[in-house]
Amino acid sequence: MLSIRKLTRSFAQAEGSLRVLDQLDFDMGMGSSVALLGESGSGKSTLLHLIAGLDTPDSGDIEILGQNLTGLNDSALADMRRTQVSLVFQQFHLIPTLNVADNIQFQAALCGRLDAAFETRLVGRLGLQSQLKKYPHQLSRGQQQRVAIARSLLHKPPLVLADEPTGNLDEQSSLEVMSLFSELVKNAGSSLLMVTHSREMAAFMDRSVLLHNGRLSEIDDVAKV
Amino acid sequence: MLQKYSFYWVAKALLSHYWRHPWQTLFLLVGLSAGVGLWSSVQIINRHAQTSYSQANTLLGAQANYWIRSRAQQGIAQQTYIDLRRAGFRQVYPVVETEVSTGQGDPISIIATDLFALPVELFENYGNDSAPGSPSDWLAFIQPPYRSWVPQQLAKELDLKAGGALLLRDGRKLPLALIQSRPGQGRQILMDIGAVFALTNEPRFSYLAVGTISPAKLRRLESFLGDDMELVENQQHLDLAQLTQSLHTHLTAMSLLSFAVGLFIVFNAVRFSLWYRRETILNLRLMGVGVPVLSAAILLETLLWSVIGTALGLLLGIQLAQFLLPGLSASLHSLFNASLSGIIELEIDSVIKAWLITLFGLAWALAWPLYQQLKTDVLPASSTGVAIDSERRARRILTLGAAILVLVAAFLYPRIDNATNGFILLGLLLFAAAWTLPLILAGSLRLIALFLPAHSLFGRWLLSDGWSQMPALRTAIMALLLAMTANLGVGTLIDSFRGAFIGWLEIRQSADIYIRGTNIDLQQLLNSEDSSDWLADSHLRIGVTSRWRDRPTLIRGADTRAPDSLSFPLAQWLGDSSADALALWRTQPGSILANEQTHYLAGLMLGENVQLETDDGLRDYRVVGFFYDYGNPYFQFYLPFDEVAKRWKYAYSRGLALWLKPPSNDVDNPMQRAEDEIRKSGAQAGDWIRQAEIRQLSVKIFDRTFAITSAMNGLTLIVAGIALLASLLAILQERLPQFALWRALGVRYDEQLLVMACPLFIFVSVAWLLAIPLGALLSWILIHKLNIVSFGWSMPMRWQMAPAWELGMLVIAVVIFTLLLTVIQLRRRLPEALARLGTLT
Incomplete structure (x- = not known):
């Protein structure tokens, strides 16, 4: 599903070049879920952006469903994102001028994969039925994140990339949302790569990896991290 | 001390924003300097013109409080002048004013005097610092072969270098040029009186000027003059100020509109600068900085911007004024015989006014957004919800304001009796439309x-x-x-005026040749034996200058049977048709035709009696028609030739118009033949002009008069374009995180551009659609109200859609250009925004 080989990304800084990712290798199977852990500034968000085609690596290859992102032009990357990948952010990033129903349908409409039955189920499971006509600023943070989750899953993307999706929520809400999220990702048949700082959240995933010194290593027991 | 220290840090925190956002700084400066620049350029020009009017006669003496003129406009004989000097009137000095044509046919004014005869105070002025520098130059100026003193601006226009000689139309040359300007000299070339006599072959003075003189001596001087001469008070500067007032009001109104459009950029820039600093302001408040300290810091910022904006605006204004002045100067000279000097001086009160208007503009732009910012709770609610509510409220307030403006305009409409009131009405309507726009959008x-x-x-x-x-x-x-409405409205006014003017010229200037020289024996020309071979008809006109209702007035005597008298274009008439009114004028004694100016500016009505001062005392004439008289700032009356000749014995020739026969076997080139005959009658080149040339000259003067209006119109549109660009770039900055999100969701650039561009095109299209009726309304008011109360000229409105389409295309091009710039910016800045997507709030 996702295959990364010898991925390198550096950033120019005042003190010189900082290599955030260094010859990184990673693989992920279809329908699996992986928690990506690491210290602040270790390069977790950078890795997610590179996988989503939002950033360009210095070297290395990223393949999603066998398609190498290297060399794809801007439009092709945008097409890949709208059909194969979904992003969920800590800050939800809903479109403030569209109502909840439109926000949920947005990406599915872009790639022409609107599934009314699945939408009803998704909305029902996330408890958003009574919120559909409202606008994002009229919702609580937890509700906004649920809308972002619904948007990311409605078109059943092969890969969901989440960057601390519950980082903006309180503990109780985080657990509820995460439980729902992982369940719905499985129902949608998607793979999930999630950046998190939280061991509790990582526990929802099939496996966990740690990003340190620009490389990934498997974590057998999250509790020990 | 603590308060001062905290104020420093607050001000530093707020001002640091502009270093981080140079685009906003740039747009704020562009908005301020463009608005202030356009406004101040006209202020500088108006001020400069008013100074020039007050110095109208200073070239040959501000102390020329009186003039001695020939009643018959035949000039003053040299002997009269000698007699006056011998009788002890040392305050009297001679002046010759004449006009010559350059090789290109442009009229050039020459003024000459005997510098040695000038009163002491004037001689000091001209003899010391302003006349040619060295004693040898000085002597060269007053001795053959003389020198001509050419103002710098005119020399530049004529491409005349110092030491060069200006070639005239008849092949002769003016004396070698000295390039020097003097306040009050305007576009006149100064020469010694001997040089002018040599040039004109006519040793008579135009008038004698009288310097400072005691009342007793003035009475003695008056009694000394013969019946054929008159002593008149020099009212030139008063007349010029009165005649040109409306023109300057028009220019001021245009400049205020430009300032308002510039202010929109400032308004946007200020709004965005506050929007960007909302976090800084909230953080400062969280840290305990009170609203008074914040307000004081923002006030300091406003003062700083006002000083910088004023300085830049004035620099731009001076450049613009220098660019616009030559055209206006030439127009004022053609229309009012007013001379503006080519040297612009910046007066301190112009600087203060510019600063005050900048400060006012900034305060006006800042007041509402700042109030909103400061009244926001320290811990605000959802910014999107606040923005939506605020926008809805703003729309309501603006619409209510617009309704109030419309009511005030409706109240004012019946009371428009001068240009200022008219422009206030236009301002109210334009702003009402602008404030209603958000609701319409x-x-x-x-x-x-x-x-x-x-x-x-x-x-x-x-x-x-x-x-x-x-x-x-x-x-x-x-x-x-606003800019599109003004463009369409003023464009339609100019187009309508041009159409009416050209149509009118074709009727009024129907003769083939016009002779205006004074040293031509016109009777000999008309009575020559074989004139019937080439001459179809002629019209000899006479006239006198007078004052009526305290304004310079021309009374003309016309041959009522001449071709141009038979087709006199009347705007209003007594009876069923203009032909009836003309027949009445021809046949009924005591009938008079008056120009429209007398009706609109002095309230004269059809059928009313007008009282004119004749040599036999006051006489009444009944107005039977008002005729179009475009471009004439004076009142004018037409009476039959015999009536004028009988009542005003010093009526003088106002020229002769000749209609030529078509080519025949006897005369194959009537024009050539007529010109040969005119030369034989003593005329020199420049004493007559062909129809095509006079029409071309008239249209040239017309176009030059409106050049400044067109320039202001174009510049205002450019400023509006910059406002649009500034807004789009500000939107880009404000919404960059949103655009990054769209990209993250897989939205392509073309889709993104479509979403950004469509609403913009909708808004611009709505504004364009609204500008069409508004522009038509503006031009209707300009033509049927303002033009009439300002100049007394009426004309039909010529509305055409072509300029509206052209403007639409231009605006679309501006929008596409600004969108392209925005997209380039977007592509440059999006990667950074994408990288920050996970960390932005």
Whole structure:
């Protein structure tokens, strides 16, 4: 599903070049879920952006469903994102001028994969039925994140990339949302790569990896991290 | 001390914003300097013109309080002058004013005097610092072969270098040029009186000027003059100020509109600068900085911007004024015989006025957004919710304001009796329209939503984005609406005027040749034996200058049977038709034709008696018609030739018009033949002019008169374009995180551009559609109200859609250009925004 080989990304800084990712290798199977852990500034968000085609690596290859992102032009990357990948952010990033129903349908409409039955189920499971006509600023943070989750899953993307999706929520809400999220990702048949700082959240995933010194290593027991 | 220290840090925190956002700094400066520049350029020109009028006669003496003139306009004989000097009137000095044509046919004014005869105070002026520098130059100026003293601006226009000689139309040359300007000299070339006599072969003075003189001596001087001469008070500067007042009011109104459009950029820039600093302001308040300290820091910032904006605006204004002045100067000279000097001086009160208006503009732009910012709770609610409510409230307030403006305009409409009131009305209507625009834009989005298919998410997204762009684009679209309306309205005025003027010229200037020289024996020309071979008809006109209702007035005597008298273009008449009124004028003694100016500016009515001062005392004449008299700032009356000759014994020739026969076997080139005969009658080149040339000259003067208006119009549109660009770039900055999100969701650039561009095109199209009726209304008021109360000229309005289409295309081009710039910026800045997507709030 996702295959990364010898991925390198550096950033120019005042003190010189900082290599955030260094010859990184990673693989992920279809329908699996992986928690990506690491210290602040270790390069977790950078890795997610590179996988989503939002950033360009210095070297290395990223393949999603066998398609190498290297060399794809801007439009092709945008097409890949709208059909194969979904992003969920800590800050939800809903479109403030569209109502909840439109926000949920947005990406599915872009790639022409609107599934009314699945939408009803998704909305029902996330408890958003009574919120559909409202606008994002009229919702609580937890509700906004649920809308972002619904948007990311409605078109059943092969890969969901989440960057601390519950980082903006309180503990109780985080657990509820995460439980729902992982369940719905499985129902949608998607793979999930999630950046998190939280061991509790990582526990929802099939496996966990740690990003340190620009490389990934498997974590057998999250509790020990 | 602590307060001062905290103020320093607060001010530093707020001002640091501009270092981080140079684009906003740039747009704020562009808005301020463009607005102030356009406004101040006209202020500088107006001020400069008024100074020039007050110095109208200073070239040959501000102390020339009186003039001695020939009643018959035949000039003053040298002997009269000698007699006056011998009788002890040392305050009297001679002046010759004449006009010559350059090789290109442009008229040039020459003024000459005997410098040694000038009163002491004037001689010091001209003899010391302003006349040729060295003693040898000085002598060269007053001795053959003489020198001509050419003002710098005129020399530049004529491409005349110092030491060069200006070639005249008849092949002769003016004396070698000295390039020097003097306040009051305007576009006149100064020469010694001997040099002018040599040039004109006519040793008579135009008039004698009288310097400072005691009342007793003045009475003695008056009694000394013969019946054929008159002593008149020099009212030139008063007349010029009165005659040109409306023109300057028009220019001021245009400049205020430009300033308002510039202010829209400032308004946007200030709004965005506060929007960007909302976090800084909230953080400062969280840290305990009170609203008074914050307000004081922002006030300091406003003062700083006002000083910088004024300085830059004035620099721009001076450059613009220098660019616009030659055209205006030439127009004023053609229309009013007013001379403006080519040297612009910046007066301190212009600087203070510019600063005050800048400060006012900034305060006006800042007041509402600052109030909103400061009244926001320290821990605000959802910013989107606040923005939506605020936008709705702003729309309501603006619409209410617009309704009030319309009511005031309706109250004012019947009371328009001068240009100032008229422009206030126009200002009220324009701003009412601009303030209603947000409501109309909102309505248009709602209307489009009604026609969208229910399942079209893309359409809903597009419209919803329109709503979100509206607050940021609102002011720019308002500025664009104002600029487009003014462009269409003023364009239609100029077009209508041009059409009416050219049509009128064709009727009034129907003769083939016009002779205006004074040293021509016209009777000999008309009575020559074989004149019937080439001459079809002629019209000898006479006239006198007088004053009526305290304004310079021309009374003309016309041959009522001449071709141009038979087709006199009347605007209003007594009886059923203009032909009836003309017949009445020809046949009924005591009938008079008056120009429209007497009706509109002095309130004269059809059928009313007008009382004119004749040699036999006051006489009444009944007005039977008002004729069009475009371009004439004076009152003018037409009486039959014999009546004028009988009542005003010093009526003088106002020229002769000749209609030629078509080519025949006897005369194959009547024009050539006529010109040969005119030369034989003593005429020199420049004493006559062909129809085509006089029409060309008239149209040239017309176009030059409106050149400044067109320039201001174009510049205002450019400023509106900059306002649009500034808004789009500000939107880009404000919404960059949103655009990054769209990219993250897989939205392509072309889709993104479509979503950004569609609402913009909708808004611009709505503004354009609104500008068309508004422009028509503006031009209607300009033509049927303002032009009439200002100049007394009426004309039909010629509305055409072609300029509106052209303007639409131009605005679309500006929008595409600004969008392209925005997209380039977007592509440059999006990667950074994408990288920050996970960390932005």
